[in-house]
Amino acid sequence: SLSVGSSLISSDSVRLLNGTSLCSGRLEVNYNQSNQSKQSWTSVCEADFDQQDAEVVCRELGCGPPSALQGALYGDVGAPVWSKEFQCEGHESALLDCRSSNSTRSSCSPGKAVGLTCSEPIRLVGGASRCAGTLELKIGEWRPVDGPNWALKEAAVACKHLDCGSALAIEDRQSSDRAVWRIPLNLVWSGSPLREFARSAISSTVLYLTCSGNHDTSSFVT
Structure with a gap:
Protein backbone atom coordinates (compact mmCIF):
# COMPACT_ATOMS: atom_id res chain seq x y z
CA SER A 1 0.00 0.00 0.00
CA LEU A 2 1.05 3.61 -0.58
CA SER A 3 0.62 6.44 1.88
CA VAL A 4 1.20 10.16 1.44
CA GLY A 5 1.78 12.57 4.31
CA SER A 6 2.66 16.24 4.43
CA SER A 7 6.39 15.50 4.48
CA LEU A 8 6.85 11.96 3.20
CA ILE A 9 5.65 9.38 0.73
CA SER A 10 5.97 5.70 1.55
CA SER A 11 5.09 2.16 0.56
CA ASP A 12 5.21 -0.81 2.91
CA SER A 13 8.92 -1.22 2.29
CA VAL A 14 10.45 2.14 1.26
CA ARG A 15 9.90 5.80 2.11
CA LEU A 16 11.37 9.23 1.35
CA LEU A 17 11.79 11.61 4.30
CA ASN A 18 12.42 15.37 4.65
CA GLY A 19 12.20 16.07 0.93
CA THR A 20 11.29 19.31 -0.81
CA SER A 21 8.37 17.58 -2.56
CA LEU A 22 6.36 14.38 -2.23
CA CYS A 23 8.69 12.53 -4.57
CA SER A 24 11.98 13.43 -2.90
CA GLY A 25 13.76 12.80 0.37
CA ARG A 26 16.21 10.64 2.30
CA LEU A 27 15.62 7.00 1.44
CA GLU A 28 14.73 4.54 4.17
CA VAL A 29 13.97 0.82 3.85
CA ASN A 30 11.74 -1.23 6.18
CA TYR A 31 13.41 -4.59 6.73
CA ASN A 32 10.83 -5.89 9.21
CA GLN A 33 7.56 -5.77 7.25
CA SER A 34 6.21 -8.97 8.78
CA ASN A 35 5.74 -7.33 12.17
CA GLN A 36 3.77 -4.10 11.86
CA SER A 37 4.30 -3.26 15.53
CA LYS A 38 8.07 -3.47 15.22
CA GLN A 39 8.81 -1.92 11.85
CA SER A 40 12.50 -1.23 11.37
CA TRP A 41 13.31 1.66 9.04
CA THR A 42 16.93 2.16 8.08
CA SER A 43 18.85 4.45 5.75
CA VAL A 44 20.81 3.22 2.72
CA CYS A 45 24.46 3.96 2.03
CA GLU A 46 25.10 5.81 -1.23
CA ALA A 47 27.80 3.31 -2.23
CA ASP A 48 25.24 0.48 -2.16
CA PHE A 49 22.69 2.18 -4.41
CA ASP A 50 22.72 3.12 -8.11
CA GLN A 51 20.45 4.43 -10.87
CA GLN A 52 18.71 1.08 -11.48
CA ASP A 53 17.89 0.88 -7.78
CA ALA A 54 16.58 4.45 -7.87
CA GLU A 55 14.32 3.63 -10.84
CA VAL A 56 12.71 0.83 -8.83
CA VAL A 57 12.13 3.02 -5.77
CA CYS A 58 10.57 5.84 -7.80
CA ARG A 59 8.28 3.34 -9.55
CA GLU A 60 7.31 1.67 -6.26
CA LEU A 61 6.30 5.06 -4.84
CA GLY A 62 4.23 5.98 -7.89
CA CYS A 63 6.58 8.78 -8.91
CA GLY A 64 8.27 9.55 -12.23
CA PRO A 65 11.83 8.50 -13.13
CA PRO A 66 14.73 9.51 -10.85
CA SER A 67 16.32 12.88 -11.54
CA ALA A 68 18.91 13.16 -8.75
CA LEU A 69 20.75 10.78 -6.43
CA GLN A 70 23.15 12.26 -3.94
CA GLY A 71 24.40 11.47 -0.46
CA ALA A 72 22.96 13.63 2.34
CA LEU A 73 20.86 15.61 -0.14
CA TYR A 74 17.99 15.62 2.37
CA GLY A 75 19.87 15.36 5.64
CA ASP A 76 22.00 12.62 7.08
CA VAL A 77 21.64 10.15 9.93
CA GLY A 78 23.81 7.77 11.88
CA ALA A 79 23.29 4.03 12.26
CA PRO A 80 21.42 1.90 11.52
CA VAL A 81 22.20 1.65 7.82
CA TRP A 82 21.08 -1.03 5.36
CA SER A 83 24.03 -3.41 5.31
CA LYS A 84 23.97 -4.92 1.80
CA GLU A 85 24.32 -3.56 -1.71
CA PHE A 86 21.14 -3.56 -3.80
CA GLN A 87 21.53 -5.14 -7.24
CA CYS A 88 18.34 -4.14 -9.08
CA GLU A 89 18.04 -4.56 -12.83
CA GLY A 90 15.58 -1.67 -13.03
CA HIS A 91 12.40 -3.53 -13.99
CA GLU A 92 11.39 -4.75 -10.53
CA SER A 93 8.20 -3.39 -8.96
CA ALA A 94 9.64 -3.08 -5.44
CA LEU A 95 13.12 -2.49 -4.04
CA LEU A 96 13.00 -5.54 -1.76
CA ASP A 97 12.26 -7.71 -4.83
CA CYS A 98 15.78 -6.94 -6.05
CA ARG A 99 18.77 -9.14 -5.42
CA SER A 100 21.29 -7.90 -2.86
CA SER A 101 24.95 -8.69 -2.31
CA ASN A 102 26.15 -11.35 0.07
CA SER A 103 28.74 -9.07 1.59
CA THR A 104 27.72 -6.75 4.39
CA ARG A 105 28.81 -3.23 5.23
CA SER A 106 29.52 -2.46 8.88
CA SER A 107 29.31 1.32 8.54
CA CYS A 108 28.53 4.15 6.15
CA SER A 109 30.60 7.33 6.00
CA PRO A 110 28.94 10.54 7.25
CA GLY A 111 27.19 12.42 4.48
CA LYS A 112 26.61 9.26 2.44
CA ALA A 113 23.01 8.28 3.27
CA VAL A 114 21.06 8.16 0.00
CA GLY A 115 19.01 11.23 -0.88
CA LEU A 135 -2.41 16.04 -19.75
CA GLU A 136 -2.40 13.09 -17.32
CA ALA A 158 3.09 21.64 -16.95
CA CYS A 159 5.37 21.93 -20.01
CA LYS A 160 8.28 22.79 -17.70
CA HIS A 161 7.58 19.74 -15.50
CA LEU A 162 7.65 17.62 -18.67
CA ASP A 163 10.92 19.15 -19.91
CA CYS A 164 8.98 20.17 -23.01
CA GLY A 165 9.93 23.80 -23.35
CA SER A 166 7.26 26.50 -23.44
CA ALA A 167 3.48 26.25 -23.87
CA LEU A 168 2.17 26.88 -27.37
CA ALA A 169 -1.53 26.07 -26.98
CA ILE A 170 -4.10 24.82 -24.48
CA GLU A 171 -7.67 23.69 -25.02
CA ASP A 172 -10.49 22.11 -23.04
CA ARG A 173 -11.54 19.00 -24.91
CA GLN A 174 -14.95 17.44 -24.40
CA SER A 175 -15.21 13.87 -23.20
CA SER A 176 -17.79 11.70 -21.52
CA ASP A 177 -18.04 12.15 -17.75
CA ARG A 178 -14.98 10.48 -16.27
CA ALA A 179 -12.75 10.48 -13.20
CA VAL A 180 -10.12 13.22 -13.42
CA TRP A 189 2.19 28.52 -9.91
CA SER A 190 3.37 27.69 -6.39
CA GLY A 191 6.43 25.79 -7.59
CA SER A 192 5.36 22.64 -5.78
CA PRO A 193 4.62 19.42 -7.70
CA LEU A 194 1.19 19.42 -9.31
CA ARG A 195 0.21 16.21 -7.55
CA GLU A 196 0.25 17.98 -4.20
CA PHE A 197 -2.84 19.99 -5.19
CA ALA A 198 -4.76 17.46 -7.27
CA ARG A 199 -8.21 16.41 -6.08
CA SER A 200 -10.40 13.64 -7.42
CA ALA A 201 -13.39 14.84 -9.45
CA ILE A 202 -15.76 13.90 -12.28
CA SER A 203 -15.60 16.03 -15.42
CA SER A 204 -16.67 16.06 -19.06
CA THR A 205 -13.65 18.14 -20.11
CA VAL A 206 -9.91 17.41 -20.07
CA LEU A 207 -6.86 19.55 -20.80
CA TYR A 208 -5.05 19.15 -24.11
CA LEU A 209 -1.64 20.85 -24.22
CA THR A 210 0.82 21.57 -26.98
CA CYS A 211 4.33 22.39 -25.79
CA SER A 212 7.21 23.63 -27.92
CA GLY A 213 9.31 20.56 -27.21
CA ASN A 214 12.78 20.31 -25.74
CA HIS A 215 15.30 17.89 -27.14
CA ASP A 216 17.90 18.50 -24.45
CA THR A 217 18.32 15.53 -22.17
CA SER A 218 19.08 16.26 -18.54
CA SER A 219 21.79 14.10 -17.06
CA PHE A 220 21.29 11.91 -14.03
CA VAL A 221 23.05 13.62 -11.14
CA THR A 222 25.20 11.52 -8.86
Missing part, protein backbone atom coordinates in the same frame (compact mmCIF):
# COMPACT_ATOMS: atom_id res chain seq x y z
CA LEU A 116 16.73 10.64 -3.87
CA THR A 117 14.66 12.93 -6.08
CA CYS A 118 12.08 11.34 -8.38
CA SER A 119 10.38 13.37 -11.09
CA GLU A 120 6.72 14.23 -11.22
CA PRO A 121 4.49 11.42 -12.60
CA ILE A 122 3.03 13.53 -15.39
CA ARG A 123 2.64 12.92 -19.12
CA LEU A 124 0.92 14.01 -22.33
CA VAL A 125 -0.87 11.27 -24.27
CA GLY A 126 -2.58 11.02 -27.65
CA GLY A 127 -0.61 13.76 -29.39
CA ALA A 128 1.85 13.71 -32.28
CA SER A 129 4.82 13.75 -29.89
CA ARG A 130 5.54 13.29 -26.20
CA CYS A 131 5.20 17.07 -25.84
CA ALA A 132 1.58 17.26 -27.01
CA GLY A 133 -1.59 15.56 -25.89
CA THR A 134 -4.05 15.14 -23.05
CA LEU A 137 -1.19 12.80 -13.75
CA LYS A 138 -0.54 9.66 -11.72
CA ILE A 139 -1.60 9.51 -8.09
CA GLY A 140 -2.06 5.81 -7.59
CA GLU A 141 -3.54 5.66 -11.10
CA TRP A 142 -3.20 7.69 -14.28
CA ARG A 143 -6.08 10.11 -14.89
CA PRO A 144 -6.52 13.11 -17.19
CA VAL A 145 -6.32 16.55 -15.64
CA ASP A 146 -9.20 19.00 -15.55
CA GLY A 147 -8.01 22.54 -14.88
CA PRO A 148 -10.89 25.00 -14.74
CA ASN A 149 -9.92 28.27 -16.45
CA TRP A 150 -6.35 27.19 -17.17
CA ALA A 151 -4.57 29.36 -19.74
CA LEU A 152 -1.08 29.43 -21.27
CA LYS A 153 0.44 30.59 -17.97
CA GLU A 154 -0.67 27.41 -16.23
CA ALA A 155 0.13 25.24 -19.26
CA ALA A 156 3.69 26.60 -19.14
CA VAL A 157 4.11 25.09 -15.67
CA TRP A 181 -7.57 15.00 -11.26
CA ARG A 182 -8.64 18.61 -10.76
CA ILE A 183 -5.94 21.20 -10.07
CA PRO A 184 -7.20 24.67 -9.10
CA LEU A 185 -5.89 27.58 -11.12
CA ASN A 186 -4.48 29.54 -8.20
CA LEU A 187 -2.31 26.66 -6.94
CA VAL A 188 -0.48 25.80 -10.16
Whole structure:
Protein backbone atom coordinates (compact mmCIF):
# COMPACT_ATOMS: atom_id res chain seq x y z
CA SER A 1 0.00 0.00 0.00
CA LEU A 2 1.05 3.61 -0.58
CA SER A 3 0.62 6.44 1.88
CA VAL A 4 1.20 10.16 1.44
CA GLY A 5 1.78 12.57 4.31
CA SER A 6 2.66 16.24 4.43
CA SER A 7 6.39 15.50 4.48
CA LEU A 8 6.85 11.96 3.20
CA ILE A 9 5.65 9.38 0.73
CA SER A 10 5.97 5.70 1.55
CA SER A 11 5.09 2.16 0.56
CA ASP A 12 5.21 -0.81 2.91
CA SER A 13 8.92 -1.22 2.29
CA VAL A 14 10.45 2.14 1.26
CA ARG A 15 9.90 5.80 2.11
CA LEU A 16 11.37 9.23 1.35
CA LEU A 17 11.79 11.61 4.30
CA ASN A 18 12.42 15.37 4.65
CA GLY A 19 12.20 16.07 0.93
CA THR A 20 11.29 19.31 -0.81
CA SER A 21 8.37 17.58 -2.56
CA LEU A 22 6.36 14.38 -2.23
CA CYS A 23 8.69 12.53 -4.57
CA SER A 24 11.98 13.43 -2.90
CA GLY A 25 13.76 12.80 0.37
CA ARG A 26 16.21 10.64 2.30
CA LEU A 27 15.62 7.00 1.44
CA GLU A 28 14.73 4.54 4.17
CA VAL A 29 13.97 0.82 3.85
CA ASN A 30 11.74 -1.23 6.18
CA TYR A 31 13.41 -4.59 6.73
CA ASN A 32 10.83 -5.89 9.21
CA GLN A 33 7.56 -5.77 7.25
CA SER A 34 6.21 -8.97 8.78
CA ASN A 35 5.74 -7.33 12.17
CA GLN A 36 3.77 -4.10 11.86
CA SER A 37 4.30 -3.26 15.53
CA LYS A 38 8.07 -3.47 15.22
CA GLN A 39 8.81 -1.92 11.85
CA SER A 40 12.50 -1.23 11.37
CA TRP A 41 13.31 1.66 9.04
CA THR A 42 16.93 2.16 8.08
CA SER A 43 18.85 4.45 5.75
CA VAL A 44 20.81 3.22 2.72
CA CYS A 45 24.46 3.96 2.03
CA GLU A 46 25.10 5.81 -1.23
CA ALA A 47 27.80 3.31 -2.23
CA ASP A 48 25.24 0.48 -2.16
CA PHE A 49 22.69 2.18 -4.41
CA ASP A 50 22.72 3.12 -8.11
CA GLN A 51 20.45 4.43 -10.87
CA GLN A 52 18.71 1.08 -11.48
CA ASP A 53 17.89 0.88 -7.78
CA ALA A 54 16.58 4.45 -7.87
CA GLU A 55 14.32 3.63 -10.84
CA VAL A 56 12.71 0.83 -8.83
CA VAL A 57 12.13 3.02 -5.77
CA CYS A 58 10.57 5.84 -7.80
CA ARG A 59 8.28 3.34 -9.55
CA GLU A 60 7.31 1.67 -6.26
CA LEU A 61 6.30 5.06 -4.84
CA GLY A 62 4.23 5.98 -7.89
CA CYS A 63 6.58 8.78 -8.91
CA GLY A 64 8.27 9.55 -12.23
CA PRO A 65 11.83 8.50 -13.13
CA PRO A 66 14.73 9.51 -10.85
CA SER A 67 16.32 12.88 -11.54
CA ALA A 68 18.91 13.16 -8.75
CA LEU A 69 20.75 10.78 -6.43
CA GLN A 70 23.15 12.26 -3.94
CA GLY A 71 24.40 11.47 -0.46
CA ALA A 72 22.96 13.63 2.34
CA LEU A 73 20.86 15.61 -0.14
CA TYR A 74 17.99 15.62 2.37
CA GLY A 75 19.87 15.36 5.64
CA ASP A 76 22.00 12.62 7.08
CA VAL A 77 21.64 10.15 9.93
CA GLY A 78 23.81 7.77 11.88
CA ALA A 79 23.29 4.03 12.26
CA PRO A 80 21.42 1.90 11.52
CA VAL A 81 22.20 1.65 7.82
CA TRP A 82 21.08 -1.03 5.36
CA SER A 83 24.03 -3.41 5.31
CA LYS A 84 23.97 -4.92 1.80
CA GLU A 85 24.32 -3.56 -1.71
CA PHE A 86 21.14 -3.56 -3.80
CA GLN A 87 21.53 -5.14 -7.24
CA CYS A 88 18.34 -4.14 -9.08
CA GLU A 89 18.04 -4.56 -12.83
CA GLY A 90 15.58 -1.67 -13.03
CA HIS A 91 12.40 -3.53 -13.99
CA GLU A 92 11.39 -4.75 -10.53
CA SER A 93 8.20 -3.39 -8.96
CA ALA A 94 9.64 -3.08 -5.44
CA LEU A 95 13.12 -2.49 -4.04
CA LEU A 96 13.00 -5.54 -1.76
CA ASP A 97 12.26 -7.71 -4.83
CA CYS A 98 15.78 -6.94 -6.05
CA ARG A 99 18.77 -9.14 -5.42
CA SER A 100 21.29 -7.90 -2.86
CA SER A 101 24.95 -8.69 -2.31
CA ASN A 102 26.15 -11.35 0.07
CA SER A 103 28.74 -9.07 1.59
CA THR A 104 27.72 -6.75 4.39
CA ARG A 105 28.81 -3.23 5.23
CA SER A 106 29.52 -2.46 8.88
CA SER A 107 29.31 1.32 8.54
CA CYS A 108 28.53 4.15 6.15
CA SER A 109 30.60 7.33 6.00
CA PRO A 110 28.94 10.54 7.25
CA GLY A 111 27.19 12.42 4.48
CA LYS A 112 26.61 9.26 2.44
CA ALA A 113 23.01 8.28 3.27
CA VAL A 114 21.06 8.16 0.00
CA GLY A 115 19.01 11.23 -0.88
CA LEU A 116 16.73 10.64 -3.87
CA THR A 117 14.66 12.93 -6.08
CA CYS A 118 12.08 11.34 -8.38
CA SER A 119 10.38 13.37 -11.09
CA GLU A 120 6.72 14.23 -11.22
CA PRO A 121 4.49 11.42 -12.60
CA ILE A 122 3.03 13.53 -15.39
CA ARG A 123 2.64 12.92 -19.12
CA LEU A 124 0.92 14.01 -22.33
CA VAL A 125 -0.87 11.27 -24.27
CA GLY A 126 -2.58 11.02 -27.65
CA GLY A 127 -0.61 13.76 -29.39
CA ALA A 128 1.85 13.71 -32.28
CA SER A 129 4.82 13.75 -29.89
CA ARG A 130 5.54 13.29 -26.20
CA CYS A 131 5.20 17.07 -25.84
CA ALA A 132 1.58 17.26 -27.01
CA GLY A 133 -1.59 15.56 -25.89
CA THR A 134 -4.05 15.14 -23.05
CA LEU A 135 -2.41 16.04 -19.75
CA GLU A 136 -2.40 13.09 -17.32
CA LEU A 137 -1.19 12.80 -13.75
CA LYS A 138 -0.54 9.66 -11.72
CA ILE A 139 -1.60 9.51 -8.09
CA GLY A 140 -2.06 5.81 -7.59
CA GLU A 141 -3.54 5.66 -11.10
CA TRP A 142 -3.20 7.69 -14.28
CA ARG A 143 -6.08 10.11 -14.89
CA PRO A 144 -6.52 13.11 -17.19
CA VAL A 145 -6.32 16.55 -15.64
CA ASP A 146 -9.20 19.00 -15.55
CA GLY A 147 -8.01 22.54 -14.88
CA PRO A 148 -10.89 25.00 -14.74
CA ASN A 149 -9.92 28.27 -16.45
CA TRP A 150 -6.35 27.19 -17.17
CA ALA A 151 -4.57 29.36 -19.74
CA LEU A 152 -1.08 29.43 -21.27
CA LYS A 153 0.44 30.59 -17.97
CA GLU A 154 -0.67 27.41 -16.23
CA ALA A 155 0.13 25.24 -19.26
CA ALA A 156 3.69 26.60 -19.14
CA VAL A 157 4.11 25.09 -15.67
CA ALA A 158 3.09 21.64 -16.95
CA CYS A 159 5.37 21.93 -20.01
CA LYS A 160 8.28 22.79 -17.70
CA HIS A 161 7.58 19.74 -15.50
CA LEU A 162 7.65 17.62 -18.67
CA ASP A 163 10.92 19.15 -19.91
CA CYS A 164 8.98 20.17 -23.01
CA GLY A 165 9.93 23.80 -23.35
CA SER A 166 7.26 26.50 -23.44
CA ALA A 167 3.48 26.25 -23.87
CA LEU A 168 2.17 26.88 -27.37
CA ALA A 169 -1.53 26.07 -26.98
CA ILE A 170 -4.10 24.82 -24.48
CA GLU A 171 -7.67 23.69 -25.02
CA ASP A 172 -10.49 22.11 -23.04
CA ARG A 173 -11.54 19.00 -24.91
CA GLN A 174 -14.95 17.44 -24.40
CA SER A 175 -15.21 13.87 -23.20
CA SER A 176 -17.79 11.70 -21.52
CA ASP A 177 -18.04 12.15 -17.75
CA ARG A 178 -14.98 10.48 -16.27
CA ALA A 179 -12.75 10.48 -13.20
CA VAL A 180 -10.12 13.22 -13.42
CA TRP A 181 -7.57 15.00 -11.26
CA ARG A 182 -8.64 18.61 -10.76
CA ILE A 183 -5.94 21.20 -10.07
CA PRO A 184 -7.20 24.67 -9.10
CA LEU A 185 -5.89 27.58 -11.12
CA ASN A 186 -4.48 29.54 -8.20
CA LEU A 187 -2.31 26.66 -6.94
CA VAL A 188 -0.48 25.80 -10.16
CA TRP A 189 2.19 28.52 -9.91
CA SER A 190 3.37 27.69 -6.39
CA GLY A 191 6.43 25.79 -7.59
CA SER A 192 5.36 22.64 -5.78
CA PRO A 193 4.62 19.42 -7.70
CA LEU A 194 1.19 19.42 -9.31
CA ARG A 195 0.21 16.21 -7.55
CA GLU A 196 0.25 17.98 -4.20
CA PHE A 197 -2.84 19.99 -5.19
CA ALA A 198 -4.76 17.46 -7.27
CA ARG A 199 -8.21 16.41 -6.08
CA SER A 200 -10.40 13.64 -7.42
CA ALA A 201 -13.39 14.84 -9.45
CA ILE A 202 -15.76 13.90 -12.28
CA SER A 203 -15.60 16.03 -15.42
CA SER A 204 -16.67 16.06 -19.06
CA THR A 205 -13.65 18.14 -20.11
CA VAL A 206 -9.91 17.41 -20.07
CA LEU A 207 -6.86 19.55 -20.80
CA TYR A 208 -5.05 19.15 -24.11
CA LEU A 209 -1.64 20.85 -24.22
CA THR A 210 0.82 21.57 -26.98
CA CYS A 211 4.33 22.39 -25.79
CA SER A 212 7.21 23.63 -27.92
CA GLY A 213 9.31 20.56 -27.21
CA ASN A 214 12.78 20.31 -25.74
CA HIS A 215 15.30 17.89 -27.14
CA ASP A 216 17.90 18.50 -24.45
CA THR A 217 18.32 15.53 -22.17
CA SER A 218 19.08 16.26 -18.54
CA SER A 219 21.79 14.10 -17.06
CA PHE A 220 21.29 11.91 -14.03
CA VAL A 221 23.05 13.62 -11.14
CA THR A 222 25.20 11.52 -8.86
